[in-house]
Amino acid sequence: MIQVEHLTVGYERGKNIITDMSFSVKKGEIFGFLGSSGAGKSTLQKVLTGMLTGYEGSASVAGVECRCFDRDFYEKIGVDFEYSTMYEKLTARENLKFFGSLYKNGTRDIEKLLDAVGLLADADKRLESYSKGMRSRVNFIKAILHDPEILYLDEPTSGLDPANSKKMKELIKGEQKRGKTILLTTHNMQDATELCDRVAFIVNGKICALDSPHHLIMEKGAKKVTYTWEEHGEQTAECRLEEIGNEQKLLELIRAGRLRSIHSSEPTLNDIFVELTGESLG
Numbered sequence: 001m002i003q004v005e006h007l008t009v010g011y012e013r014g015k016n017i018i019t020d021m022s023f024s025v026k027k028g029e030i031f032g033f034l035g036s037s038g039a040g041k042s043t044l045q046k047v048l049t050g051m052l053t054g055y056e057g058s059a060s061v062a063g064v065e066c067r068c069f070d071r072d073f074y075e076k077i078g079v080d081f082e083y084s085t086m087y088e089k090l091t092a093r094e095n096l097k098f099f100g101s102l103y104k105n106g107t108r109d110i111e112k113l114l115d116a117v118g119l120l121a122d123a124d125k126r127l128e129s130y131s132k133g134m135r136s137r138v139n140f141i142k143a144i145l146h147d148p149e150i151l152y153l154d155e156p157t158s159g160l161d162p163a164n165s166k167k168m169k170e171l172i173k174g175e176q177k178r179g180k181t182i183l184l185t186t187h188n189m190q191d192a193t194e195l196c197d198r199v200a201f202i203v204n205g206k207i208c209a210l211d212s213p214h215h216l217i218m219e220k221g222a223k224k225v226t227y228t229w230e231e232h233g234e235q236t237a238e239c240r241l242e243e244i245g246n247e248q249k250l251l252e253l254i255r256a257g258r259l260r261s262i263h264s265s266e267p268t269l270n271d272i273f274v275e276l277t278g279e280s281l282g
């Protein structure tokens with residue numbers, strides 16, 4: 001569905017933001033771009049939505065080279081980026097009707113969509129009165145209104161409380177069940193682990209790892225052992241499971257009968273990200 005080969009792109013001559021990047025995304029996949037601020041995730045999304053056309057190499061979506069997108073192509077993609085693109089003085093229903101009228105192939109049932117995201121009762125309120133959680137749900141509807149094959153989401157759960165974040169993740173999974181291909185960017189490793197079939201770690205405009213969260217965790221990460229003991233309050237330390245026999249502090253505590261607790265755990269996607277990139281997403 002999406003094919004990127006040797007993509008190089010920058011805003012200024014001689015300064016590449018993305019360098020020689022290649023990857024592909026299959027139909028029906030949720031694919032996540034993970035990287036720290038400035039890594040080039042939004043720039044990549046701009047190329048894949050046809051907003052940035054001055055690039056080298058190739059980037060194609062549904063068989064169409066991104067620099068050649070025409071109006072018809074925008075019927076096939078839906079975009080939910082962080083900035084608001086709706087009219088504040090119009091109600092949610094008015095906004096959705098207006099934006100829906102721009103598509104030539106019609107839209108999904110607006111009432112049903114509003115109901116699905118729990119906004120039917122607030123549909124006639126002006127957007128200016130909406131909370132952040134309500135805005136993100138209505139923005140999401142706007143992105144899927146014309147039933148696009150491909151969805152681009154930028155930080156879909158950013159700033160949402162746990163209940164709204166859960167709701168948003170269910171909505172995204174729901175679109176995948178309907179056969180949609182979804183590309184998302186996030187800083188949130190937990191969301192990426194829950195949602196994405198595969199993730200690409202992006203550092204300075206290059207992919208430094210690409211796999212399913214499960215494979216990355218199982219193959220690249222080492223199991224950790226965390227142990228605690230009492231010494232002027234509770235102390236905690238950790239080591240890799242495979243190095244437990246050389247962990248002098250732990251052996252000393254065992255011999256002295258001073259170990260208070262010990263447990264092993266799988267690394268998280270965040271641990272793997274830090275290990276592979278040397279960066280932290282906080």
Ligand SMILES: Nc1ncnc2c1ncn2[C@@H]1O[C@H](COP(=O)(O)OP(=O)(O)OP(=O)(O)O)[C@@H](O)[C@H]1O
Pocket residue numbers: 011012017035036037038039040041042043044
């Ligand atoms: N319009 C622009 N003109 C010049 N430089 C830009 C422009 N947009 C982005 N950049 C630069 O490109 C680099 C990558 O930015 P980009 O927005 O793609 O990163 P990002 O990974 O999406 O970051 P964030 O997680 O903060 O959104 C940054 O150094 C940024 O300053």
